[in-house]
Amino acid sequence: MAKVVLDKTAMQRALTRITYEIIEQNRGLNDLVIVGIKTRGIVLAQRIGERIAQLEGRAIPVIALDASDYRDDRPADHHTIPELPVAITGKNVVLVDDVLYTGRTIRAALDALMAVGRPQKIALAVLIDRGHRELPIRPDFVGKNIPTARTEKIKVQVAEIDQIDQVVLA
């Protein structure tokens, strides 16, 4: 049985709080770049970017990252270096994804970013942290911690792709 663990309002509130925390931790916001990990991470990154723009009255660069080439279940010998529209060297990057699980996706994203440039700092924002890490990776901004069993599935749905905003535990 699928169970809604975060409804639309709760999702909005979680993203709002993450946005405030990002502002709290990044004085000035001048060097801030928000990087969304495909697919739903990009949508969440855009929403955080819009929120900062509403509050501060100016746009923060939001870019999409496809790190699938860097995954550890793919051959390690031919990585295509991602092309990013904004330079990330020296920047404060906030990496955004929907669910943090084993940490392997984030590891791949970090490698992809490092292949492109040398950020001053990389922080991690996730909507859901479901535990079961297999790598020493931890989030800086968490929407909600949801303890899960490995057999369970967490699905983040966003209106832009799934026509509904909710998080479902199945």
Place this chain on the structure above:
Amino acid sequence: MKRFLILEDGTVFPGQAIGAAVNTTGELVLYTGATGYQEAITNKSYTGQIIGFTYPQQGAVGINRDDYETIEPTIKGVVLGESYQLTSHWRAQMTLDQFLRSKRIPGLQNVDTRRLYRHLAIHGNMKASLMDTHDAHAHDQIKALVVANNQVSQVSTKQAYPSPNIGRNVVVLDLGLKNTVLRELSKRQCNVTVLPFDTASETIETIAPDGILISDGPGDPQALTKTITMLKEIQGHYPIFAIGLGFSIMALVNDVSVETRQFARHSINLVVKEKITQNISFTAQNGNYGLTTIPADSNLLTTHLAVNHQEVLGFRHRFLPVFAVNFDPEAAAGPTDAQHLFDDFLDLMNADIERKQRVF
């Protein structure tokens, strides 16, 4: 029996006496909400004030046991269009008139409250009295009245008291606390300690709460110098959520000056926009002080704006876990649109605890 509402500028509104047969003086404010008279009358934010209800009829559902915001009301009087002599509601225990008599609060009805509204809309809030006569002496008396600015010390609890539960440890700084604020914290299982407004920072450090809520209350925030000094020491050490008068206090703590609010900000249907999401909420407000803008170089970030006029109704500290709203999220009376702010307060405390646990 005849009675008179005498305004500071000499204007007299005659009417019929209800409630207790006593003469009274205070600041006249107008409450424009259609409902919520029991909550407003028992709201300590109106301490020392005479509340004029602009909605023509009040008291239809009497007074019940559930809607008290404090046990002993601290208002000076009420001015009404018409009050119901009979109530028809299953919760009603007594009529509004009976309640006013029992609490020694005088009232006046059969007043043209629309004329009163227009008068105050032009001339602003003013001192007023409810008197049996309107001779020269009564006029002199109201002119000479000095409105006290120690309302908070009158209504804040004299001693700390607990409101035990099993969740987060919360300190509530009582500047004129409403019951519903405690109810909302209780609903979220917060283990609350209510402290007097002049509590020393050492006391709070000893309690070591997970968060602090600064309540709404009556009077001028600038008079609360001791509270402001204490909060300057405390700010940044604990997550803070401030409401109403607490909002003004936290602005002053962060060196943003407050001003007297425009007329007609006492109601239950005032529209607020949350900047970050552009969401609209209908809220209850009753404060006499607030902010029209926050200077750009301030550490405070505007989070909520009034929709129908220029006013800042919510802010957040840019770098510290502090947020404040100049409306009543507890919504008693009023719409419950903004009750999620109590959840936000819990989230803020939880995030703070998590952050402190993973310092490296």
